[in-house]
Structure formats: C-alpha cells, structure tokens
Amino acid sequence: MSVAPPPTGRSRSTDRAGTTARAAEDGPTERTAGRVATPTDDTGGREGRRRRPTTTILVTAVLVVAAVYFLVPVYWVLVAATKSTDELFTTSGFWFSGSPQLFTNIGNVLTYDGGIFLRWLLNSLLYSGVGAVLATYLAAAAGYSLGMYQFKGNGLIHGVVLGGVLVPATATALPLFLLFSQVGLANTYWGVLIPSLVSPFGVFLCRIYSKAAVPVSVVEAARIDGAGELRIFHVLALRAMAPALVTVLLFQTIAIWNNYLLPLVMLADSRLYPATLGLTTWRGQVDRLPEFYQLTIGGVLVSVVPLVILMIVLQRFWRGGLTEGAVKA
Amino acid sequence: MSTPAQARPGRAGGGTAGGGRGQGRATGGRGRASAVRRAPWILMAPFLALFVVAFLLPIVYAVGQSFTRVERSGLFGEAGTTSGFGGLENYRQALQGTAFVESVGRVLLFGVVQVTVMIVMATVLALLLESASAKWPGAFRTMYFLPYGIPGVIATILWSFLYVPGLSPIVDVAGAVGLQVDFLGPTTVLWSIANIVTWAYAGYNMLIIVAQLKSIPGELYEAARVDGAGPLRIAWSLQLPLIRPALLLAIVFSIIGTLQLFAEPQVLQSVSTAISNEYTPNLAAYNSAFNNNDYGVAAAQSVLIALAAFVLSGLFLALTARKDRS
Numbered sequence: 001m002s003v004a005p006p007p008t009g010r011s012r013s014t015d016r017a018g019t020t021a022r023a024a025e026d027g028p029t030e031r032t033a034g035r036v037a038t039p040t041d042d043t044g045g046r047e048g049r050r051r052r053p054t055t056t057i058l059v060t061a062v063l064v065v066a067a068v069y070f071l072v073p074v075y076w077v078l079v080a081a082t083k084s085t086d087e088l089f090t091t092s093g094f095w096f097s098g099s100p101q102l103f104t105n106i107g108n109v110l111t112y113d114g115g116i117f118l119r120w121l122l123n124s125l126l127y128s129g130v131g132a133v134l135a136t137y138l139a140a141a142a143g144y145s146l147g148m149y150q151f152k153g154n155g156l157i158h159g160v161v162l163g164g165v166l167v168p169a170t171a172t173a174l175p176l177f178l179l180f181s182q183v184g185l186a187n188t189y190w191g192v193l194i195p196s197l198v199s200p201f202g203v204f205l206c207r208i209y210s211k212a213a214v215p216v217s218v219v220e221a222a223r224i225d226g227a228g229e230l231r232i233f234h235v236l237a238l239r240a241m242a243p244a245l246v247t248v249l250l251f252q253t254i255a256i257w258n259n260y261l262l263p264l265v266m267l268a269d270s271r272l273y274p275a276t277l278g279l280t281t282w283r284g285q286v287d288r289l290p291e292f293y294q295l296t297i298g299g300v301l302v303s304v305v306p307l308v309i310l311m312i313v314l315q316r317f318w319r320g321g322l323t324e325g326a327v328k329a
Numbered sequence: 330m331s332t333p334a335q336a337r338p339g340r341a342g343g344g345t346a347g348g349g350r351g352q353g354r355a356t357g358g359r360g361r362a363s364a365v366r367r368a369p370w371i372l373m374a375p376f377l378a379l380f381v382v383a384f385l386l387p388i389v390y391a392v393g394q395s396f397t398r399v400e401r402s403g404l405f406g407e408a409g410t411t412s413g414f415g416g417l418e419n420y421r422q423a424l425q426g427t428a429f430v431e432s433v434g435r436v437l438l439f440g441v442v443q444v445t446v447m448i449v450m451a452t453v454l455a456l457l458l459e460s461a462s463a464k465w466p467g468a469f470r471t472m473y474f475l476p477y478g479i480p481g482v483i484a485t486i487l488w489s490f491l492y493v494p495g496l497s498p499i500v501d502v503a504g505a506v507g508l509q510v511d512f513l514g515p516t517t518v519l520w521s522i523a524n525i526v527t528w529a530y531a532g533y534n535m536l537i538i539v540a541q542l543k544s545i546p547g548e549l550y551e552a553a554r555v556d557g558a559g560p561l562r563i564a565w566s567l568q569l570p571l572i573r574p575a576l577l578l579a580i581v582f583s584i585i586g587t588l589q590l591f592a593e594p595q596v597l598q599s600v601s602t603a604i605s606n607e608y609t610p611n612l613a614a615y616n617s618a619f620n621n622n623d624y625g626v627a628a629a630q631s632v633l634i635a636l637a638a639f640v641l642s643g644l645f646l647a648l649t650a651r652k653d654r655s
Contacts, residue, residue, distance in 0.1 A: 059462040066454055067472045070532065073487045074475070076498065080490070093498025142376035145369035157373070164384050166642070170589045170611050171635040174618055174627055175387035175394065195383040203376065223361070229368030258480040260592040261611075265619070276482040283486050284599045293496075300486055304479055311478040312471060 074304065081105055081301040085294050109298035117299055119271060120278035124257060124303075126189070127274055131196030132252040136245055139199045143206025144237050148214060158207065164200035170261050177265040191266040192274070196256045202248035209244035210237060250314070275303045394628035395419050419629035423617075428607035429630060433637070435519065436609050440587035443523040448579060450527065451534035452572075456564050458535075459542045470539065473532035481529055485596040488525045493600055513601035522593045530586075534579045541575040542568060577649055581642045588638045591615070610634045 076093060082100040083091065091097065109117050146158050176195055180186040185194070214237045222232050238245070263277045270281065279299050286292040398415030423429050454473060458466045476484060491497045492512035503510045512521045545568065553563050591611040598604045606620060607613035610630060618627035 056462045056464065059457050059460060060464050063454070063457060063463060063469045066450075067469055070473050070476055070528065073484075073491060073528070074479075076491060077487055089495050093496070093501065138376040138379065141372040145372040149365070149369035151366065151369055154369075157377070160385075161380065164380065166585075166639060167384065167388065168585060168589045168635055168638055170591055171391065171631045172384060172387040174614065174624075174631055175391040176383065178394070178624060179387060179390055194379065198376070198379045198383045200380070200384070223365075229364055230371065233368075233372060254478070258482070260480070260482045261615075265615070276480050279486055280482055280596050283489065283596065287599070296486060297490065300483055303483060304487075307478040307480075308475060311475055 074308070077297060077301050077304065080297045083294075085290050088293055088297075105294050105298045106302060109295055109302060112295055116270065117275070117278065117295075117302070120273050120275040121303065123189075123272060124274040124276070127192055127196060127259075127263075128253045128256040131193055131256045132249050135197045135199045135252045136202060136249045138197060139202025139248055140206050140210075140238060140241060140245055141233065143203045143208075144210040144214070144233055144241070146203065147207040147210035148216075148219070148237070161200045161203050164198075165204055169255075169259070173261045173265050176262070180266065186266055187268045187272065189272060192259075192263050192272075195262060196252075196259070199248060199252050199255075202252060205244050205248060206241060209241055213244070214240045275299070279303070391628045391631055394624055395632050397625050399623075399625060415625065419625040420633070422626050423629045423633060426607075428605070429610065429613045432607050432610050432613050436587055436590055439519055439523060439590070440584055442520075443526055444580060444583040444587060446523070447527045447531050447583065448534060448576060451531050451579070452538055452569075452576065454531070455535045455538035455542060455572075456568060458539060459568075460560060460564075462560075470536070474536055475532065476529045477533040479529065481525075482592045482596055484529050485525055485593045488521070488528070489597055489600050492521055492597075513597070513603060515603040518597065518601045518603045522590070522597065525593050526586075526590075530583070534583075537575050537579055538572050541572040545571050577646070581645060584641050584645065585638045588634055588641070610637075 079094065079096050080088060082102045082105070083097040084099075084101060087097050142161075146154055146161075172195070177186055177191075180191050180194075185191045218236060219232055222236060227235075257274075258276070259274075260276050260280075263272075263274050267273055267277065270278065273281070279296060282292050282296045282299060286296065396415060396417075396419065397412050398418050399412045457463055458470055463469070479487070491499055494500045494511075497512075500510055500512070511517055549567060549571075550563065553567050558566065589611055590609040594604050594608045594612055595615070598608075606616040611634060614627045614630035614634065617623050617630060
C-alpha cells in the first residue's frame, strides 16, 4: 500500500515554509505543507490497488485522447514546417511532405530581412534572462528585509506590495507607455526591461520563505562574528532561500517571455521586438504575402522547440517550484 | 516559525531610545544596532524604487488621466489642446458606449464557460492521473503541461492556422465527413478563443491540483477503503473536498486572467472579421488609446477593468468563505 512518502531532507525545510505560510496567510494556503515532499514519488496518494483491466483501458483511453488534444497543434507545426507554401494548402495537414524541406524553411526564417528573427530571439532572451535574474535578486532582497527585520513601515510596505500582486499587468502597460514616452524611455530596451524587474509576487514569496528557511540563530551567530548585514544576506540568506528563488526565477522568466501587451505598446522599432511580437507582425502579413505562411510556421517551430525541451528538462523544478508558488500565492 | 524567546534580528517597534540594547551590544553597541536598522532599507531600496516607477506611478497616473479631459480646439485640433479636470466624463463615455459594456458581458460569459470547462477538465485529468488505474502518469502529465511553456501569442498563432479554412486539417477532416465548421464566425470565434486558453492553461491547473492530491496522507485513503468506499466515492467525498483550496485559487486566477483577455483576440483579428476593436475590455482600452488617441477614456477603461478584477475575485472568495462557515 503506497502512502505519501516521508519527508526527505529537502522537504523538511520547505515543510517549515508551508507551516509559516499557513500561519501567516490563513485560508487558501492551508494544506500546502506536504506538497514538495512528493516530486520524486509518482505513486504518492495513489491507491496502489490493482484495478480491473477494463477500468485501466478506459482510464488510459481518456488520458490518450487528452494527450492527442494537447499535442496535435505542436505536431501540426512540425509537419507544416517541412512543406512548401503550395503543399501547405494542397496536402493533408496531418502528414509530412513528400519532399521535405524543413532545413530550407528554417534557413529562410533565420536569414529573412537580414536575420531579424534571430535578433528577436536574442531580444526575448535578453528581456526574460536579464529581467528575471535581476527581478529575482531584487525580490529576494526586499522579501528578506520584510521577513527578517522589524521596522516602522514594514506592514505598510508589505500591504502595498501585496496589492501589487493583484493589479493586472495590462492595467499598467498603457500608463507606463505614456509615462515612459515623456522621459524618452518608450521604444527602448529599457522600456520593456525596467517593468520586468519588478515582481511583487516574488517579494511576497521570498518574505514568507525567508521567515521560515533562514535560521535566526545562524544569523545571530554571524552578527556576533562581525559579519555585516549585507554579507549575511548575500552569503547566508540567499543560499537558504534557494528553492523559493528558483520558483520566482521560473515564474518571472515565463511571465516576461510571454508578455505581449507591454512590448506591443512600448516598442515601435521592430529591431527591439521580442520573438512573440515579431511573429505576430509576420502572421499579420500572410494575406498579402503568402511566403509569410512558411516564415511564421518556421518561426513558431524554432521558438517552440527550445521551450518544449526546456519544459521537459526542468520538469522536476516545475513540479516542485511552480505549483508551490501557485498554491502559496 | 521562531518562538518569541528567540531574538529577532531587528527590534520590535520603532523608536531610537535604547538603541544599543539587545543583540546589538554583543558586537559594539550603537553602531551595530543602527547597521541593523539601516540594512533593510538598503536591501529594499532598489526594489522599492522600481516598484514606484513601474507600479505606483502608472496607477496614480492612470487614475489621474481617467479624470482628465483633453479638449482640442480648431477643426482638427491644430490650434492646440487644453486639458483639465473632467470629473466622471471619461467614465460616462466608457460606460455609455455600448461596445465596452458588451465586451464586459462577453468576457463574463467567456469566463463562466471557459473557466468551468478548464477546471473540470484539469480536475478530471488530475484525478485520473493519480488513480491506480492510470498507466504512465509521468509521461501524460508532461504532455498535458507542455502547452503552458508556449507563450499565449505563439499558441494563438499556432491555433489560428488550425482555424483557417484551406490550411486547417481539422476543417478538412470535418468537411470530409460532411461537417461545415467555421471556427472564426461571429458566434463561434469566442469559443475558438476559449479553446486556445483552455489548451494553454488546463495542464498548469492540473499540475496544481496534482500537487494538492499528492499531499493527502495515505492513511485517509486507507480509512476510506476500510469503510467500503469505491474509487468514485473516494474522489467525490475525500479528494475533491481536500483539493478545494487549490481549485478556488485556480478559479480566482482564471477570473482575473479572463478579464484581461487581450493577446488572443488581438492576434486572431487578422483572420476573423467577427472580432471588433472592442471585442474585450482590454482590446477596447487599447483601441481608445492608440486608434482614437483618447487616453482619458482608455485610462478610465483600464481602471474599470482593474476594479472589476478586484471585485470579482473578492466576491468569489467571500462567497466561498461563507459557504465554508455554514
């Protein structure tokens, strides 16, 4: 009979985080304590008893149907990317071209307009990579301060930041553009990067987590040994907060990578576009210029494949990290 | 959580009197304590500065703009513009235009149907994956979660190809068996958008529910089985009540997401004439700002969207909390 696995070394500290979250937040966060204990175990919570074969077949059939639904669009893009523009409209969408030209198509995508697509990809990497790393660091510092120090205004700042979690990002994009255009930041890399550096959710999570995971006695000992406050944060606290930081980093990377409205309103120069925005401009031209069908499909494939590989490689983190953050928030 | 007996790094309460007391004395009295006092502000400063710039200022600015009227003088505004306090004029205009109000109704309908379908789907898949009858649960879970890694805009482009007649194999197959499907017509396109959103986020919500299911102690299953409960009964009476917090959270996030619907309809506009410039509230705000150059009305619409998100999630949480108590 399989049961939920006993807490492992890693889960013990996070267990404390869950407990604190429960104590601090009350409500939706209850019952989160055990969640991280399970990523390594596939059978936790399953009933473990052998069922009749018909049930197994039925359940598996439903799961397969769902899998087809989730995978078909990705499969279609893979198939379509092997075809010429003519074949796109004349052959079955579900089977590969008789004369595949995947590499020609990809080559076209990468070289079109002086390699603008590669530039978009690099821009996306820049926005989400630099943005997420800095945002995580800033959120860690702010969350640690709110969690570990008691000072006047602590509660107020925490409340305001918490309000920030609830403000829809789309509500700030427009006024941000108006403000930034007055100081000359609109239509620059900074226009997209600066708003990406702020993660109220990250602060919220780091605050809870630092309270639970940074050992107060060790901080005290470091102080007595004469370590400065900033050194304590950088050497001690950041390491103790690592699991929460991974969560914030993944969340912020995805959020920036997926952001569409902000670059759309902020950027006029196509050389500053992230891949998402660039591809929509290509998509918008297919009616006039059919070759953009192939360019867009190839571009979608090139931008989706790394993400899919990343999702599979980072599975463990997604399971432990993303859901942890989501359940906690 | 530390016990009250453990010293906290900072001192409770503000005030400078007695600054050298507590743990500060151990390494040098007053200087040490003031370092502890300064540290959080130094650590927070960069975040706070950016938070003000990227969050507070835009919100204050938007609220300000929403109460500001810009009057253009001359036939085409060539004689310059004057702006001044406009009271609720922008809000009146935003709410008087039927298109905006209709768009709110549209996303509410969308939300009720799409969020329900998606959460039910995510819950069923999670329960099946966690049941003893599931084969290869890990592989299936990965497949379901995959779309979450694909940006919404890219997913929309992808699906737009699968919606367009001539290109779409789905339309072809349906046509071969005698079905005329139009994914982009006035009555269907809303549900085509719902399909994209469901495709992208069902796996993510499933994962949250799976995480909650895994945290249910095995003894509870044991006890239920001893009491003679079958798998369906266990799902209904044991698992569902215990994953309620995760479900509530997923629903609240989905409601907020639905109100903000923008990228999907905006991208699909190029293939469907059924999507107007005011199809969703956010699209309407975008349209007011960039096509009509009326930032006041756009700001008023943005404020209304944010308020609606607050009210709806608050209402939902309050309703479910009351049900909890009774």
